[in-house]
Amino acid sequence: MADAILEVFRGNQEAGGAKQYTVPIAPGMVVLDALHYIQGHLEPDLAVRWNCKAGKCGSCSAEVNGRPRLTCKTRMDALPTDKPITVYPMKSFPVIKDLVTDVSWNYRVNKKIPPFTPKPNTEWKMYQEDVDRVQEFRKCIECFLCQDVCHVVRDHHMKEEFGGPRFFVRVASLEMHPLDNVSRTKLLKNELGIGYCNITKCCTEVCPEEIKITDNAIIPLKERVVDEFYDPILKLVRKIRGTAKAE
Amino acid sequence: MAASRSSVVPAAAGRTLRRDAWWLESVPVWILMGGFSLYATFRAFEGKFYESAPYLSPFYSPLIDPQHHWLPLWFSPAMLILAFPLGFRATCYYYRKALYRAFLLDPPACAVGENPQRKYRGEAKFPFILQNTHRYFLYGAIVFLCFLWYDALRAFWFPGPDQKLHFGIGLGSLVLLVNIVLLSCYLFSCHSLRHLIGGNLDCFSCTAFNLKRHGAWKKASFLNERHMIFAWASLISVGFADFYVRMVSSGMIKDLRIL
Amino acid sequence: MTNETKYETHEHDVLIIGAGGAGLRAAIEAMAAGARVAVVSKSLLGKAHTVMAEGGIAAAMANVDKADSWSTHFRDTMRGGKLMNNWRMAQLHAQEAPDRVRELEQWGALFDRTSDGDILQRAFGGHTFKRLCHVGDRTGLEMIRTLQDRGVQLGVDVFMECTIIRLLTDGNRVVGAFGYWREQGRFVVLKAKSVVMATGGIGKAWRVTSNSWEYTGDGMALAYDAGAELLDMEFVQFHPTGMVWPPGVQGILVTEAVRGEGGMLRNKNGERFMEKYDPQRMELSTRDVVARSIYTEVREGRGSEHGGAYLDISHKPADYVKQKLPSMYHQFKELADVDITKGPMEVGPTCHYMMGGIRVEAETAASSLPGLFAAGEAAAGLHGANRLGGNSLSDLLVFGRRAGIGAAAFANKTSAPSIDPAQITEAERDMVAPFDRGEGENPYSVHRDLQEVMQNLVGIFRVAEDMDKAMVELEKLKQRAAKVRVEGSRLFNPGWHLSNDLKSMLTVSEAVTRSAVARKESRGAHSRIDFPKLDEQTWGKQHNVITRDGDRMKLQQVPVDAVPDKLLELLAEEK
CATH class of the missing domain: 3.10.20.30 (Beta-grasp domain)
Structure with a gap:
């Protein structure tokens, strides 16, 4: 042979x-x-x-x-x-x-993320249409290839300021959980530095689980950050209605 | 700490162990984006050959002060208009990827080295923090899309000798129709729209209205998976639509009347 | 105390060895009980074999089949185990599993849903009702990630890539463990008032196995060395469906969910051969039966091209297959060039699970050694002679939790441990010895030969003659293993790591073989060609127990606990 x-x-x-x-x-x-x-x-x-x-x-x-x-x-x-x-x-x-x-950095980033926190008095009913989207994120096997290929980590070494695709996927799985009651948008913007991601999609290209990291996790999260921090109209609406999610 | 890896693969722009022609990925972006920019700039400044009844070039729609009552002569109406679609495209989540990679080499391709000296700020600081305004360009684009639909439909009504409009189909009608369909697909596959239409919900099944939004979100998600294709197809079609109108308007070719 | 200060030392109330489902569940419970807890794992956190569990968690929640109840689950488990089970464990397991699953959901796990918004359940071999709570075919991943996040949130100390080479004892009591960091090769002392063994199985002693390098029987060997009892070591489960082709993937698991979702087994003549072996339950018969059936078809010349059977799910709609069995779809597409939505898979038996292990008490998971607890695959009792699919994940949760409670309670009423430096010195000397040998064999070649011996002589079908030969071979292998030589440094050196794992594998291999020789009957996963029948009179009433007697392995028989009358009635009922 x-x-x-x-x-x-x-x-x-x-x-x-x-x-x-x-x-x-x-x-x-x-x-x-x-x-x-x-x-x-x-x-x-x-x-x-x-x-x-x-x-x-x-x-x-x-x-x-x-x-x-x-x-x-x-x-x-x-x-x-x-x-x-x-x-x-x-x-x-x-x-x-x-x-x-040495992949210990990943485990340190993970610790920054507030865990799943259900609403008080939750009735544990969930429907497939609600969990479909989150189940895609839960497929992650933590191979850290996305973290490896991401140029923010790979070339710019911003391990302190940036969380990396893996943890945007994890935050997405929590933020979009139908029964979760905590907001992590501020964390995304500040501690996890989602703004450093310039959505060049290499993470999606390397994901062995074929999770559409950029389109389904990072961009929707960026949009949620926009809702919270960069959209004056929505800010006004929230002010008038007096609604904001707990942090 | 002398990291051993650096002795093997030193950090430098363009350094990689990739074997494939990674730099080829950006070539279509250079050609299409570069070509379109040059052509659009030329056309914006040209200020003529944009209308040939019933066709109106998408670059000039809606037609604002074509007689230059108040616009200075050197200022073509297209310049007012192009800013919006251009802004929509420049802040588009797909084009951002293509442009950062092709023009800023940030990164040049996946797992290909960048200049390690450059200070990187991503979209966290000025200027690219402005990309967060994408949804406002989306709102603008929706308005423009309405005008363009009006133009496309009007392109099926030809002025007759009796001064009335008669239904007809010319090659130009079809060009404008294809263009508006592609532009609509591009717009409705937008990431921001997908978010606003339902992606911002956590629980779809919680109310009847949310369930409706879930349906819309699923459709938007279907289109969204093809956002890249629509982005390029609509860029080419909008350029071609203008080109066709220019050719007809300038008399270079004669519109082919089908019906 | 001189020796202790020489090493990095950590002190906890409860030390948990193994970070799979059982270990993490134990850690969570011990933390909740107020103990200081450390978890040690040979791999990175979240890579344990729990991630490979695909089909689901068996729990009688009755979300799909309303008639299901703990008593049916209990009966299925006992019957599947051919009544060799510890009845009390089987009862606790059936009763508590639904709550353990709900708990996972409350910690963030997302199972597939029924249209009523409850957890969806699927059919599985040996289960009367649709009982397996699942997430496509990656249930184990969902479970370990949920437990991992919960543990981290509670503040469990996690020591990753750390191998334990010896349990430390004070007289008769376990007071901690001695190990080394795989990365750097430095030694570490972990003092604890109680220790939970959650180290999983022993599959790596066989050539064709679904298990990864980690499953070398460390926990059982460590416990045995320290003086604990091992129970029913002859019951090794061969999963009927492992991949058989190409060679590099031989043994990799093909989830039972394929059959649960309607997959059919055929031989090379296209016959659905399970009709012959178990016409009632067909493909959803228990694993021991299906594995033997496939093996028999192959041996009698009706096997598939590469010596297996054909498993076909392609009669189901392609989208359904991809949604319900996504990882199987990818696994076959990428590794074997087979599109399972279009054609059959080739499958054959693979060494998968150890029913035997450390003998424990049902309520507390305490072993026979004070301070030592065990849960999950490392412990014995729940599954008897054969485990039903889906009962493993629920086992991890139910008895992981109980071990956590037991270990924390033990720690609470115990004084601080004191360490005997001589034990450490001895363990360190043995561990580094392979570096000092001027010449000697490569540990990998000893491992390859061990796998051949166990595969060929102590496999699915066993016969006294083969096993006697195996005993002779194992003795030779022990000699060879004691003389292996390791090259390179102590920095992340897999050859060195293997030289240690070999010792554990040899211990458990010997225990399996001795027990298998002794049990002169066929029961569940233990099939003797020379004793093909159940022997209820003698062997139906006794377990094999292995203990250490100086340097020798001692085998004894102990009676099976009598099932109380009330439960006996349940067992007698027809479904």
Whole structure:
């Protein structure tokens, strides 16, 4: 059977570089299989995260030929073999070792978001038309590929000011929950810096769950921020009617 | 901390490990946007060949002071009008993506490096914070759309020798009709409209009225998924509609009368 | 105390090992009881195998089938488990599951809905009624995300990518754990007044498995090493439908929801072969039956192209399939080039779930070792000889919560722990030894051989001859595992990590094999070719229990708890 050459980043914070490995190709093989082959037969200390190997847990994120991907869902036969296949760690996060990066920033951002808070005396009735929209967001497997590809994080390093697509999706799932009673628009505008997003849609392009992050989560949230902060007419209406959601 | 990655893939504009021709993505945007801008500017300043009964160029609709009673001679009526559709398009959620990528290289393409020295403010600060006014341009665009529908329908009523209007179909009627349909699709697929029509609700099933809005929102969502296609199709059609009227009006070609 | 100060040390009331559904549910409950709680996980938070649970949570809410009740759920569970279940656990589980599901909803989970606005339920194998609360085919993801967010909100300390290598004991009592950070390879001491084992299963000891690298039986092995009892280790569930082609995805789970939604199994001749094996329940028979049926079809030459069976859902409308089974649709499309809305999937049995495990008390989830609790797949009892689909997620919730309460209560009445430095020194020495060996084998090759042994000799169908051979092989593998060599540094080194996981896998493999040799009958997931019948007289009345006796594994039989008369009546009823 044919061989493929993989060029894998090996190294850590101090030093590192690309190293080439020859891997025999089996039918239906994915990049993660090739990495496992390297671990099992060539270099057992190659560091790579993985769990389910079926695109459901979001552990095996890396950059294959320069594109952020789940390695368990990237078929070898879909990649050109004329040149080595490059496998690099996610660029937006500090490397720990080889393909393993420090993604703790994501968990810190998550903590800033107020949890689901139901209305008092809620009758737990919900209808499919209300949950459809939110269920799309709940598909997120936290692979953090969207965080990796987002240029606000990747090129502008604004990890303090910005929450990133993953957490806009999470906020959207809470804000649009039919029984949630808390407003997170101020958080979006200030702590999560949704204004830094210039909707260039790379997050949507890389999402393995095919969540329409930009169109269905970020833009609707931007519109909600406009409702709250940038629309003088709506502000006036709210003033007259005396309605505002709790924060 | 000497991040090891930087020794492998240094941060620099255009740096990437991508193998595909990522820069190709922006080429159509340059050509279409650039071409349209040049043509529209030329036409706005030209100030003539915009009408050939019953056709009126969409660039000049509604027709304001065509005889220059109060507009200075150098100021073509199109300049008053173009500001609105242009503003609607410039603040459009789809065009924002296309323009930021193609013209500001912010980013040039996904996972392609940017100039790390540049200070980035996104849409959080001036000038791009003004993008938040999109819904006001939408309101304006709805008004213009009404005028354009009027123009498109009027394009089926030809002045006869008896000074009365008679129903007829010319190639120009169809050009204007196609254009207005595409413009309507573009407008009704707008993200802001989708939000205002129902997206701002959290509970669709809570009231009968909300359920109605849910129905409208679903339709808007269907169109919204095709917003990009409508954005380009309507840009081309509006340019072509004007071009057709100009050709007829200037006598370069003769309108083809079908009925 | 010298040794303690040498290591990073954390102190909590309750330490929970494992951050899947059971661990997180236990953490939430222990926090609610006022305890200081830490959760340790080998992976990142939210990646545990709970995310792979697809079909749903079994709970007799009677939203769809109004006739459903806890007593029917209890009966289904006991019958599915071939009465090897701990009846009290089965009862508590059936009674409490609906409340546990409602709780999830109150914490933000969004299940699919009925037209009345309630939680929608679907049919599943072995369940009399439509009982599985679900979200398409990603119910586990919904559940773990909900629990994860709830835990974080309550302020649980989460130690991610940390492997526990030893339980620390003070006399007979568990007082904490010793482990290392996978990232940096540094050691850490976690002191606690009580410990909950929620480490999941053991599937990684088999070659064809739905389990990920994490499921190496750590919790059972750690508990066993510390002196706890392991119960009914022979009952290993082979899920009937794993992927069989292409090779890289072999074993990956194909949810039972495919059959729940109407999927049909056929052999290469196009025969719906379940008619032969279970004409009443057909594809929705219990997992042990369906797995054996597929295996038998293949063995008798009627298998599919790549040695499985065909599972077909393409008679349903394409949009329905995509809406109800979205991840299956993508999984087959992307990994196997099969469009399941148009054609059949190829499926075959895959090692999936461990019914056996740490022996616990039904009410409190306490193990036989003071201070040690266990819940979820790591614990034994609820499922008996075979688990019904959907009962796993409800198990995690019901007994995760009970373990949390139990552990917090134990911590509350216990003094601060004191640590024995000698235990730590010993564990550290064993752990770093593979680096110091001048030569030795790669741990991966030992693992591959172990998987072959378990796959071929202790698989779906078992026979004394094979298993005796397996015992000999396991002994050899133990020798080899003790001499593996690891290259590189301690910084995130998977080879090194595996050298440790191997020890756990070998312990549980031996326990499974010993128990399987002993049980001379076929019951539920345990099928003996040499003893193909149920033996109610002897084995229907006893469990296998494994304990450590010095360096040797000791196997004993204990009687099955008698089911009280009232519940016996329930069991006897026809549906």
